[in-house]
Amino acid sequence: MGEEREIALETVGLDAGYGAAAVQRDVNLSIARGEIFVLLGGSGCGKSTVMRTMVGLQPPLRGCVKLFGETFAEAGTEPDETPPLLRRIGVMFQNGALFGSKTLLENCAVPFQTLPARPRAEIDEICMDKLRAVGLAAFAGHYPSQISGGMQKRAAIARALVLDPDILFLDEPSAGLDPVTSAELDDLILEIRDRRRMTVVMVSHELASIFAVADRAAFFDRETHSTLDVGAPAALRDSSPHPAVRAFFGRRSAKRKDDT
Amino acid sequence: MKLRKNTGPAVSRRSALAGAAEFCGRLLAAAWRACFARDMRSRLPDFAGIFLRAGAQAVPVTMLVGFLLGFIIAYMSAAMLNKFGAEIYVADLIGLSLVKELGTIVAAIVLAARSASAFAAEIGTMVVNDEISAMRTMGIDPVGYLALPRIAAGALALPLLSLFADLAGLAGGYLTLSLFGYSAKVFLANAFEFCAAGDLVTSLAKGLVFGAAISAAGCRCGLETGRGADAVGKSTTAAVVTSLVLFIAMDGMFALLLSASGA
Numbered sequence: 001m002g003e004e005r006e007i008a009l010e011t012v013g014l015d016a017g018y019g020a021a022a023v024q025r026d027v028n029l030s031i032a033r034g035e036i037f038v039l040l041g042g043s044g045c046g047k048s049t050v051m052r053t054m055v056g057l058q059p060p061l062r063g064c065v066k067l068f069g070e071t072f073a074e075a076g077t078e079p080d081e082t083p084p085l086l087r088r089i090g091v092m093f094q095n096g097a098l099f100g101s102k103t104l105l106e107n108c109a110v111p112f113q114t115l116p117a118r119p120r121a122e123i124d125e126i127c128m129d130k131l132r133a134v135g136l137a138a139f140a141g142h143y144p145s146q147i148s149g150g151m152q153k154r155a156a157i158a159r160a161l162v163l164d165p166d167i168l169f170l171d172e173p174s175a176g177l178d179p180v181t182s183a184e185l186d187d188l189i190l191e192i193r194d195r196r197r198m199t200v201v202m203v204s205h206e207l208a209s210i211f212a213v214a215d216r217a218a219f220f221d222r223e224t225h226s227t228l229d230v231g232a233p234a235a236l237r238d239s240s241p242h243p244a245v246r247a248f249f250g251r252r253s254a255k256r257k258d259d260t
Numbered sequence: 261m262k263l264r265k266n267t268g269p270a271v272s273r274r275s276a277l278a279g280a281a282e283f284c285g286r287l288l289a290a291a292w293r294a295c296f297a298r299d300m301r302s303r304l305p306d307f308a309g310i311f312l313r314a315g316a317q318a319v320p321v322t323m324l325v326g327f328l329l330g331f332i333i334a335y336m337s338a339a340m341l342n343k344f345g346a347e348i349y350v351a352d353l354i355g356l357s358l359v360k361e362l363g364t365i366v367a368a369i370v371l372a373a374r375s376a377s378a379f380a381a382e383i384g385t386m387v388v389n390d391e392i393s394a395m396r397t398m399g400i401d402p403v404g405y406l407a408l409p410r411i412a413a414g415a416l417a418l419p420l421l422s423l424f425a426d427l428a429g430l431a432g433g434y435l436t437l438s439l440f441g442y443s444a445k446v447f448l449a450n451a452f453e454f455c456a457a458g459d460l461v462t463s464l465a466k467g468l469v470f471g472a473a474i475s476a477a478g479c480r481c482g483l484e485t486g487r488g489a490d491a492v493g494k495s496t497t498a499a500v501v502t503s504l505v506l507f508i509a510m511d512g513m514f515a516l517l518l519s520a521s522g523a
């Protein structure tokens with residue numbers, strides 16, 4: 001990493017959790033602009049919790065979250081009403097979290113409500129663009145209940161992208177997708193990153209997807225509530241000192257490659 | 261909006277009263293902002309839909325309950341007063357009690373049962389589905405966006421529903437008296453003998469406040485929904501119970517205030 005490395009998101013001594021119980025302790029990550037960063041770990045280790053803390057939905061139990069060098073969330077301080085930094089992030093939740101009473105097009109238009117008024121046609125145009133990008137232009141008038149789970153996730157990505165955020169947070173975007181759709185999603189993520197140097201922070205279990213898109217990854221451990229390792233996926237797979245990390249990448253990718 | 265407020269379990273360590281006070285504060289702030297919002301027109305279809313469901317579609321059941329109540333009260337009273345040949349006073353009794361209290365009570369119970377519960381279930385499902393979290397990451401205040409139109413619709417619906425309950429109750433009362441051989445003309449002439457127009461205005465104003473309170477309780481229970489499969493069921497139950505208790509407490513307070521002020 002050169003001197004030009006511009007930090008998009010930084011967590012400093014962050015404890016994330018609910019009430020008094022920290023799910024992950026002392027998370028120190030520094031994610032550069034344009035980087036695709038993956039949060040890894042066994043189910044229930046707190047990946048979603050860390051992500052919810054990063055986007056300001058959970059107050060940090062300790063430490064702080066900084067976006068573009070500005071403190072966004074800090075333990076023990078009364079938060080802002082509507083931090084302007086919210087404009088710069090887009091979030092896709094684990095289950096999509098689309099508004100059930102709205103069509104996909106209307107879902108994508110919701111974020112515009114916080115911006116100065118614009119002509120309806122212009123908003124629809126932008127929304128259709130994003131829906132087209134995720135391959136759902138034909139379903140713009142459908143309700144979330146009328147499309148499949150994978151399509152809901154893609155629609156949720158379109159909604160997260162609609163205001164052209166600087167950081168995109170994705171919670172398990174490819175879980176439950178078929179391999180072809182999943183690969184298309186990887187391409188989409190790479191493309192939006194390359195086009196706008198968008199930073200992407202995502203939770204993923206799909207090894208293929210991690211190797212296809214991730215620049216770096218952090219591995220969280222459920223038992224010790226700590227970050228075991230941070231690094232490029234291949235480095236984690238081949239040379240992590242932690243057996244749990246190698247085991248995660250194990251068998252399918254690591255061992256087979258070692259054999260040849 | 262408290263952006264980073266804990267969205268964890270509904271049971272918090274704060275006292276229930278402090279939580280309610282905080283919610284009221286957020287509500288007032290949201291209402292204040294809404295007064296200056298640029299495109300309230302775009303929210304109108306939302307409001308209209310809620311009003312249709314909470315108000316218009318509640319008319320039949322409100323009238324049914326109102327009619328039954330009017331009929332039963334009139335019948336019981338008439339059976340007693342008949343002994344003194346004074347059954348025509350049933351008309352006065354019915355008119356006065358419906359306009360002053362019963363119409364509002366029927367409408368309030370219907371609103372709590374039909375709509376406070378529905379608000380809690382709708383919003384609670386959105387909590388469980390992370391839709392509220394999504395809203396907050398977009399910088400949208402769920403209180404302003406979800407609770408405010410529901411509260412406005414409930415506040416408008418309750419007084420109107422109470423009018424329908426009054427009408428149906430009077431019809432029930434008239435049915436009784438017609439059994440005793442009185443004409444509609446005589447019934448109507450007596451029904452409003454002890455009511456002034458002011459009574460109706462007071463009770464409509466009360467209805468406005470109760471409608472807002474009942475809807476607010478429903479929305480708050482929805483927003484406080486916890487995690488797990490039974491969470492939405494719990495908040496729906498809590499919504500009906502809370503809104504009814506709140507309504508009765510407020511009605512009692514109103515009665516005290518009005519009698520103290522000599523009305």
Ligand SMILES: Nc1ncnc2c1ncn2[C@@H]1O[C@H](COP(=O)(O)OP(=O)(O)O)[C@@H](O)[C@H]1O
Pocket residue numbers: 018023041042043044045046047048049050267268269487
């Ligand atoms: N709202 C909540 N309140 C309390 N505990 C929670 C809440 N959400 C998740 N948890 C707990 O936090 C832990 C981590 O959950 P999560 O972050 O969803 O894991 P992951 O996304 O890594 O699978 C789990 O043990 C879960 O039960």
Ligand SMILES: [Mg+2]
Pocket residue numbers: 047048049094171203
């Ligand atoms: Mg998760």
